[in-house]
Amino acid sequence: MPQKILVTGGAGYIGSHTVIELAQEGYEPVIIDNFSNSNPEVIGRLEQILGRPVKCYTGNVEDRQRLREIFEEEKDISGAIHFAAYKAVGESVEKPLAYYNVNLGSTLSLLEVMLEFGAGDLVFSSSCTVYGEPDHLPVTEESPRKPAESPYGNTKQMCEDFIRDTVTGRAPLKGISLRYFNPVGAHPSALIGELPLGVPANLVPFITQTAAGIRKELTVFGSDYNTADGSCIRDYIHVVDLARAHVSALEYLEKQPEEPFYDIFNVGVGRGYTVLEVINAFEKVTGNKLNYSIGDRRTGDIEKIYADTTKSEQVLGWHAKLTLEDALKDAWQWQQTLKNE
Numbered sequence: 601m602p603q604k605i606l607v608t609g610g611a612g613y614i615g616s617h618t619v620i621e622l623a624q625e626g627y628e629p630v631i632i633d634n635f636s637n638s639n640p641e642v643i644g645r646l647e648q649i650l651g652r653p654v655k656c657y658t659g660n661v662e663d664r665q666r667l668r669e670i671f672e673e674e675k676d677i678s679g680a681i682h683f684a685a686y687k688a689v690g691e692s693v694e695k696p697l698a699y700y701n702v703n704l705g706s707t708l709s710l711l712e713v714m715l716e717f718g719a720g721d722l723v724f725s726s727s728c729t730v731y732g733e734p735d736h737l738p739v740t741e742e743s744p745r746k747p748a749e750s751p752y753g754n755t756k757q758m759c760e761d762f763i764r765d766t767v768t769g770r771a772p773l774k775g776i777s778l779r780y781f782n783p784v785g786a787h788p789s790a791l792i793g794e795l796p797l798g799v800p801a802n803l804v805p806f807i808t809q810t811a812a813g814i815r816k817e818l819t820v821f822g823s824d825y826n827t828a829d830g831s832c833i834r835d836y837i838h839v840v841d842l843a844r845a846h847v848s849a850l851e852y853l854e855k856q857p858e859e860p861f862y863d864i865f866n867v868g869v870g871r872g873y874t875v876l877e878v879i880n881a882f883e884k885v886t887g888n889k890l891n892y893s894i895g896d897r898r899t900g901d902i903e904k905i906y907a908d909t910t911k912s913e914q915v916l917g918w919h920a921k922l923t924l925e926d927a928l929k930d931a932w933q934w935q936q937t938l939k940n941e
């Protein structure tokens with residue numbers, strides 16, 4: 601019988617790509633999503649890619665009763681991957697209570713119900729944002745966490761601690777926090793990808809929407825940073841590689857002895873690119889000249905960060921295989937699919 605894994609937020613950007621990789625690796629993903637930041641049509645797209653039905657329950661993860669109904673209905677859920685959360689840094693500053701209620705509430709609810717039903721394997725969607733502006737690069741998992749610069753970042757740190765402390769309390773839980781760097785790109789089928797609501801906050805969807813004529817011009821937020829060309833440095837990881845890291849993390853948890861366990865892994869490519877390098881790569885890959893201008897720095901942006909991925913490689917046996925160019929090509933193909941819909 602394939603291992604049944606609850607994927608919270610499984611209709612979302614990273615969640616949907618992870619559902620594909622889980623199913624293709626022989627797992628049975630079961631989605632719960634409230635579609636507050638995702639489109640129900642994604643489920644049909646997943647079934648199209650997989651050629652088989654994908655179970656999806658509508659609901660809020662912070663609703664313990666709804667979670668219990670699903671665990672009772674599905675009987676043998678053995679673990680969960682927890683994506684469901686609000687994730688816009690800027691919005692979290694304006695709506696901190698919404699972020700604390702949903703991001704913290706969903707994690708506490710999931711932990712409690714998993715333990716009630718004996719589902720012991722949890723992979724949590726964390727973020728490199730917990731490192732703040734690192735003192736040394738590349739960042740390792742031992743690099744200190746910095747005080748969060750946003751309620752969003754704070755919820756990631758607090759949820760990591762919820763899982764760590766549950767394990768320290770000897771509950772029968774095995775947990776991993778995956779600290780994502782910058783997820784970019786889309787599935788090569790161009791059937792699923794990023795679906796930003798409104799004006800994209802993130803770089804790559806803004807680039808593809810500018811190239812598609814949806815946005816007039818991209819603004820590069822600052823060119824006076826202490827980097828080769830003055831623009832910020834990030835570690836951009838193809839969303840399919842990121843999805844595969846979740847499967848590797850789950851397989852690693854299943855191999856651990858049945859006792860409380862917690863660990864943390866960086867999931868990035870292990871090198872940084874400046875904003876201007878990303879723009880140049882996009883122009884090269886697509887043959888599109890991008891309309892952009894240099895603007896002021898964006899409040900809250902850190903100057904540079906990229907991952908040391910040694911631990912993920914040596915312990916999980918995972919490393920990124922796809923390039924920034926692959927991600928930009930897939931993102932552009934996805935954007936063009938959207939435009940034709």
Ligand code: WQD
Binds near residue numbers: 727729803901
């Ligand atoms: C990348 C770089 C911008 C838009 C955030 C969250 C992180 C994760 C990913 C959820 C920066 C520059 C951007 C634009 C620009 N979110 N930029 N013009 O801020 O590194 O990370 O999103 O998990 O937790 O912190 O990603 O894509 O917004 O920005 O110049 O129109 O692109 O200044 O240097 P970020 P981003």
